[in-house]
Amino acid sequence: MPDTSPTFHEYYQRFTEQMRRLGCTAFTRLLNGAMVAHLGSNGPCLALVAGVHGDERSGPLALLEWVSSHNGSLIPPDRQVWLLPLLNDEGWDAHRREWCGLDLNRSFLPQERSPEFLWPIMDEWRARLPDMFLDLHEDLDKQDRPYLFRYPGDEHGLAEQLAAHLGAEMVDWTDFDEWEGSDEVYLRRLGCSRCVTIEATVDWSLEERIRWNLKAVQWCVGYLS
Numbered sequence: 276m277p278d279t280s281p282t283f284h285e286y287y288q289r290f291t292e293q294m295r296r297l298g299c300t301a302f303t304r305l306l307n308g309a310m311v312a313h314l315g316s317n318g319p320c321l322a323l324v325a326g327v328h329g330d331e332r333s334g335p336l337a338l339l340e341w342v343s344s345h346n347g348s349l350i351p352p353d354r355q356v357w358l359l360p361l362l363n364d365e366g367w368d369a370h371r372r373e374w375c376g377l378d379l380n381r382s383f384l385p386q387e388r389s390p391e392f393l394w395p396i397m398d399e400w401r402a403r404l405p406d407m408f409l410d411l412h413e414d415l416d417k418q419d420r421p422y423l424f425r426y427p428g429d430e431h432g433l434a435e436q437l438a439a440h441l442g443a444e445m446v447d448w449t450d451f452d453e454w455e456g457s458d459e460v461y462l463r464r465l466g467c468s469r470c471v472t473i474e475a476t477v478d479w480s481l482e483e484r485i486r487w488n489l490k491a492v493q494w495c496v497g498y499l500s
């Protein structure tokens with residue numbers, strides 16, 4: 276099936292158009308052209324990230340569908356969403372995992388070791404730590420079932436509840452050093468423990484993966500209350 280997904284530039288044209296239609300005017304523009312949209316001004320904040328790896332298509336497309344399919348308010352008035360729907364410009368357009376040879380999910384590091392366009396993201400997270408974090412990925416080769424990563428040190432049960440809701444398997448990880456430079460470990464080191472990275476399976480059609488990601492996003496917005 277031919278890939279009809281938009282280019283990075285087209286993606287953000289559509290995204291910002293939809294966000295403005297929904298009344299969102301607070302954006303942070305990154306040096307690579309990606310945008311962070313800030314929704315809401317009160318209450319707990321969910322940070323949503325997708326498109327860290329350019330060849331994983333369903334997360335960004337799910338978030339575009341999420342903002343396009345709403346009329347009126349995307350989230351209830353008592354919560355906030357920090358939304359970065361597509362991070363990797365170069366990888367997205369080339370259908371490649373990396374960004375200029377770098378794995379962006381190992382690039383959330385001190386400034387001297389991370390690309391400049393990631394700095395405002397880390398600055399914003401340090402200035403206002405999200406209460407919860409969801410990162411949308413796809414596993415392109417390992418698993419025939421979707422899964423999410425669980426940190427067994429968490430006592431809040433977020434990963435278990437989300438896995439049950441999504442019918443996902445759980446993969447435990449314990450070593451922060453092994454995932455150093457991932458956005459999740461960056462946030463966990465800052466003190467945000469309600470973090471989940473989910474992995475759709477490419478055994479599913481793009482449409483199924485988009486549905487699954489949307490289900491996760493909607494559940495997390497609800498959990499935030």
Ligand SMILES: [Zn+2]
Nearest residue numbers: 328331412413
């Ligand atoms: Zn990924």
